[in-house]
Amino acid sequence: MGRFNKFIERINPEVHNQTRSYISTNLAVFEPETYILDQEMCFDDYHFILFYSTPPPARVDKKPYQFKKGNLVSFVPGSSLTVLPADRNEYPVNYLDITIKKDFFQNIASEFNITDGIKFKRIETAFSHRLIESIVSFKKEIYFYGDSIPLMVDSISTQIVVQLLRDINGSYNKFNEKTLRDQQSVNRAIDYMQCYFSAPISIEDICQTVDLSPHYFIRLFKQQTGQTPYQYLMAIRIERAKTMLVNSNYTMGKVATLCGFVNSGHFATLFKRYESISPTDYRKQKMGL
Numbered sequence: 001m002g003r004f005n006k007f008i009e010r011i012n013p014e015v016h017n018q019t020r021s022y023i024s025t026n027l028a029v030f031e032p033e034t035y036i037l038d039q040e041m042c043f044d045d046y047h048f049i050l051f052y053s054t055p056p057p058a059r060v061d062k063k064p065y066q067f068k069k070g071n072l073v074s075f076v077p078g079s080s081l082t083v084l085p086a087d088r089n090e091y092p093v094n095y096l097d098i099t100i101k102k103d104f105f106q107n108i109a110s111e112f113n114i115t116d117g118i119k120f121k122r123i124e125t126a127f128s129h130r131l132i133e134s135i136v137s138f139k140k141e142i143y144f145y146g147d148s149i150p151l152m153v154d155s156i157s158t159q160i161v162v163q164l165l166r167d168i169n170g171s172y173n174k175f176n177e178k179t180l181r182d183q184q185s186v187n188r189a190i191d192y193m194q195c196y197f198s199a200p201i202s203i204e205d206i207c208q209t210v211d212l213s214p215h216y217f218i219r220l221f222k223q224q225t226g227q228t229p230y231q232y233l234m235a236i237r238i239e240r241a242k243t244m245l246v247n248s249n250y251t252m253g254k255v256a257t258l259c260g261f262v263n264s265g266h267f268a269t270l271f272k273r274y275e276s277i278s279p280t281d282y283r284k285q286k287m288g289l
Contacts (some may be wrong), residue, residue: 004028004099006044010038022142025150026104027157029139030097040082047075048164050127053094054088060123072127075166077102080187098135100161108161120168172251185210186224189217190232195262197236198260203229237261238274245283252279 020031256267
């Protein structure tokens with residue numbers, strides 16, 4: 001833990017005492033409750049700040065910046081940051097600092113074929129939810145277990161560094177994040193259909209579950225599956241009905257009810273449309289009658 005003492009010593013003790021700290025041998029996460037104003041902070045290691053709210057104006061290596069809410073700011077060793085005096089009420093404090101041991105970061109960066117010194121494409125970029133998830137895992141590990149299992153701590157720390165490199169160097173962007181969310185929404189919709197296929201579920205029910213508008217959801221679902229949600233749901237019901245027809249003695253009315261069809265007539269009509277055979281003949285054919 002002594003590895004970060006030099007950085008901590010530069011911080012006013014009163015400020016540091018109000019900071020939630022999660023510190024391992026190679027990586028530390030700090031969650032301050034205030035900004036360190038009008039004091040130049042020089043960094044010996046790699047530092048990354050995630051701003052959850054708009055911060056006060058700052059200088060980085062004497063150059064002025066106004067960083068944005070929702071962005072990640074990256075500092076290589078040797079750089080400096082000065083947060084300029086500002087009205088505290090105008091800039092609520094909501095950010096965290098990730099400090100990473102220089103050689104640990106560079107060893108992982110070498111896996112990205114970065115060997116001639118690490119240079120970030122830009123000082124400020126968007127950060128991904130995957131980075132946040134890794135940070136949360138790190139904080140939980142340190143909070144509950146400390147450094148008692150170094151292999152676990154280093155594994156999570158490695159995930160954080162890898163995700164930082166991806167976010168900073170352009171592998172992450174808002175389009176990719178949106179694509180991932182859309183895929184997750186479709187997967188949740190399919191899970192919902194498979195769970196509640198026997199109930200009289202509607203498009204509105206599914207859309208409420210995935211938190212999307214019906215128009216957008218229907219278009220998205222067809223793009224990703226090649227079918228409308230209705231067609232997909234009917235296919236699930238037909239497949240379940242086929243299994244019941246062969247493996248049970250249920251009447252057609254019972255099969256229809258258990259598989260979410262309105263009645264036996266509705267079931268028979270749709271079954272023949274999908275399978276080109278009536279459910280009664282399908283049962284006879286599969287059971288050799």
